[in-house]
Amino acid sequence: MSARRITRTRLFAATTVALAALSLTACEGDELTGSPAPDPSASASAPASASADGNDTGPAGGTKGDKASTGSTGSTGSTGSTGSAGNDNASGSGSGSGSGSDSDLPGKCSASDVRITAANAPRPINHLLLTATNTGSKTCALPPYPAARFGEAQAVPPVAESSKPQSLTTLAPGESGYAGVRLSSGDGSGENGYETTTLTVPFQDGSIARVKLPSGGVYVDTALTVTYWQTSASNALEY
Numbered sequence: 001m002s003a004r005r006i007t008r009t010r011l012f013a014a015t016t017v018a019l020a021a022l023s024l025t026a027c028e029g030d031e032l033t034g035s036p037a038p039d040p041s042a043s044a045s046a047p048a049s050a051s052a053d054g055n056d057t058g059p060a061g062g063t064k065g066d067k068a069s070t071g072s073t074g075s076t077g078s079t080g081s082t083g084s085a086g087n088d089n090a091s092g093s094g095s096g097s098g099s100g101s102d103s104d105l106p107g108k109c110s111a112s113d114v115r116i117t118a119a120n121a122p123r124p125i126n127h128l129l130l131t132a133t134n135t136g137s138k139t140c141a142l143p144p145y146p147a148a149r150f151g152e153a154q155a156v157p158p159v160a161e162s163s164k165p166q167s168l169t170t171l172a173p174g175e176s177g178y179a180g181v182r183l184s185s186g187d188g189s190g191e192n193g194y195e196t197t198t199l200t201v202p203f204q205d206g207s208i209a210r211v212k213l214p215s216g217g218v219y220v221d222t223a224l225t226v227t228y229w230q231t232s233a234s235n236a237l238e239y
Contacts, residue, residue: 105141106140106141106170107138107141108140108141108205109132109141109203110140110203110205110207111207111209112136112207113137113140114132114133114136114209115132116132116133116201116209116211117130117131117211117212118131118199118211118214119131119214120214121237124237125186126182126183126184126186126219127180127182128181128183128218129178129237130148130179130180130211130236131233132176132177132178132179133175133176134171134172134174134175134176136173137173138173139170139171139172140171141168141169141170141171142170142171142229144164144228144229145226146181146201146226147202148181148199148200149199149200149202150218151194151196151197151220157181157224157225157226158224158225158226159225159226159227160226160228160239162239163230163235163238163239164228165228165230165231177229177230177231178230178231178233178235179226179228179236180226180238181224181226181227182223182224182225182239183220183221183223184219184221189223190221190222190224193219193222194219194220195217196217197213197217198210199212225239227239
């Protein structure tokens with residue numbers, strides 16, 4: 001065998017031994033770690049993945065990042081306190097009675113408890129004085145004025161507004177109220193005059209008083225006027 005062939009044989013043998021040694025080393029390393037060697041190409045090209053809960057994760061083998069903290073919810077503003085009730089509503093106590101209550105007001109007069117009489121006035125001429133007397137047992141209020149109907153008249157006479165008192169005339173039992181009646185004009189300027197012997201005065205409750213006129217009756221014309229009920233006869237004859 002030539003020296004060149006011997007040298008090649010030895011070189012081939014040395015190479016085989018070296019490869020065998022490398023292979024054995026690699027196998028021992030796998031057995032020690034229990035996992036295959038990483039693929040460099042896979043680690044270089046694999047993109048970062050997102051976790052199912054929305055947090056970012058690093059590349060394969062990296063640690064999972066912490067969840068991003070959310071902003072804290074603003075605190076609810078406090079509501080203003082309810083104002084305390086005023087003095088008017090704070091207390092429910094107090095007297096419910098008063099001098100001006102409806103129960104203290106007198107009822108309306110009626111023809112059943114008031115008697116009306118008529119008399120010729122000494123002056124002024126052509127005037128009649130009506131007197132309403134409470135014959136009942138309770139105080140009552142007269143209507144504002146007598147809606148007098150003489151004879152068959154269809155309309156009531158007008159009232160002298162200048163005679164209106166500050167309040168209705170009320171009558172205690174036995175007391176009287178007064179109204180003046182201008183029957184006709186004194187100078188003959190009145191029209192449609194006629195004689196009558198009957199007079200009726202209605203009340204607010206629907207009752208009607210029949211008033212007896214002076215003997216011979218009275219004469220009335222378009223000057224016929226009445227006053228409001230007054231508390232004195234002199235006031236009733238001033239108009």
